[in-house]
Amino acid sequence: MRVVVFEAPGGGRDDTVGSLARALSVPRTSIGNVMRANLSQGTELGNRVTEIMKSGSLVPDEILTEVVRDGLHRMAPAGFLLLGYPRTVSLALALDDVLRELDAPLDSVLDLRLSDAEVERRIRRLAARRRCRKDSGHRFEPEMDQLRVEGACDVCGGELYQHEDETEIRFRSAFMSYEAMLEPLTQHYARQGLLVTVDAVGTSDEISRRAVAALQEHSL
Ligand SMILES: [Zn+2]
Numbered sequence: 179m180r181v182v183v184f185e186a187p188g189g190g191r192d193d194t195v196g197s198l199a200r201a202l203s204v205p206r207t208s209i210g211n212v213m214r215a216n217l218s219q220g221t222e223l224g225n226r227v228t229e230i231m232k233s234g235s236l237v238p239d240e241i242l243t244e245v246v247r248d249g250l251h252r253m254a255p256a257g258f259l260l261l262g263y264p265r266t267v268s269l270a271l272a273l274d275d276v277l278r279e280l281d282a283p284l285d286s287v288l289d290l291r292l293s294d295a296e297v298e299r300r301i302r303r304l305a306a307r308r309r310c311r312k313d314s315g316h317r318f319e320p321e322m323d324q325l326r327v328e329g330a331c332d333v334c335g336g337e338l339y340q341h342e343d344e345t346e347i348r349f350r351s352a353f354m355s356y357e358a359m360l361e362p363l364t365q366h367y368a369r370q371g372l373l374v375t376v377d378a379v380g381t382s383d384e385i386s387r388r389a390v391a392a393l394q395e396h397s398l
Pocket of ligand 1: 310331
């Protein structure tokens with residue numbers, strides 16, 4: 179099964195996509211993974227991307243598409259869950275071309291959708307995250323982690339603080355950018371009859387079961 183997955187920001191802790199990949203027995207990948215594989219193997223393509231990133235420029239669409247083509251060449255026959263890509267309709271069109279070349283079209287595009295109320299809850303939960311001043315590896319979500327002493331790191335007792343990247347305003351803006359990115363893409367894939375929308379509420383296993391059922395129904 180070949181599926182593009184869109185997941186709202188901040189869902190990383192319960193690994194819904196991982197759980198879905200296991201349920202469908204297909205590997206998951208992201209543009210980041212494919213890129214890192216190229217970079218670490220020092221391929222010609224990887225070296226070009228390194229050069230571009232060193233220069234501080236954005237990686238152009240043609241090169242991104244090359245990177246994706248390279249990754250999907252290896253994965254397409256076995257199926258995949260592609261996460262976090264494409265991010266624009268022009269990249270989606272290029273992805274369609276790549277998959278056509280490989281004779282491996284997408285089966286579905288899965289939109290793991292949060293209701294507005296869920297988005298609000300998630301923003302509040304994410305903005306409650308705290309880090310430890312003594313060790314940046316010590317991170318907590320006070321509500322979930324049930325700290326023994328309020329405001330103190332459970333590992334070393336260090337003072338907990340809110341990182342400037344983890345404020346409510348930052349998360350709200352991340353969700354707005356995500357929505358703005360997603361809108362034209364869901365329209366694009368809905369036109370192709372590929373879009374499957376699933377309510378992303380509950381545990382990762384619950385969401386994954388719901389998604390499997392919706393994907394199976396869609397492929398009938
Ligand atoms: Zn600590």
